[in-house]
Amino acid sequence: MATAEQRPHLNIRPARGDDAPALRDIFNDAVEEGFATFDSSLRSIEEQKRLIAMAEEDSRRPLFVAELRNYVCGLVSVESHEERVHGGEIGEVKVFVRRSFRSYGIGRQLLLVAQTEAAKLGYRKLIGRVLSDNEESLRLCKITGWRVVGIHEQHARHGNRLRDVTVVEYLLPAVPKVE
């Protein structure tokens, strides 16, 4: 059995332009499985590149990838939620792990990085919107200290199906500003 020292190290870093094919595939897997809360259409490489470029240009919408031995196996993003209403204080998190890499703790580590980075960026709260039958995602939220706020009934349209969406939230600790 591999010892802790021999186990491959999970590297979590900001996404780069050349991650686009991997991130597109990971996202599209979730769409095909019906796990992407408000997306039921597949993402193109161009769209994925645009999202990475937006994250590179705007430090308040970070996009991180997780890689194991240089193989990209997950992503997490934070973006401002209803900015006009909340003045950029509340972020929305989305997390995806490549199908064959799930249940190994990668989602948990990505979520922890998103929480830490969002606190540094001055967000005071994070929210997530998860399909109510997405048990893995709700379990991940539970073990990382997120709270279930409630359920929007028949909220996300997937073709001719209307699905319930569970809203979860996580209050971030205030990070003192370095002068």
Ligand SMILES: CC(C)(COP(=O)(O)OP(=O)(O)OC[C@H]1O[C@@H](n2cnc3c(N)ncnc32)[C@H](O)[C@@H]1OP(=O)(O)O)[C@@H](O)C(=O)NCCC(=O)NCCS
């Ligand atoms: C939700 C998701 C990101 C979780 O990522 P993951 O890497 O599999 O999660 P982890 O391995 O960190 O698991 C976290 C916890 O969830 C639970 N869990 C995850 N997968 C599980 C499974 N298949 N069976 C039972 N429990 C599971 C475990 O309790 C685990 O806790 P533990 O570490 O104490 O065992 C992943 O399943 C995924 O990408 N799903 C499709 C996309 C999606 O639904 N994204 C969220 C919508 S924004």
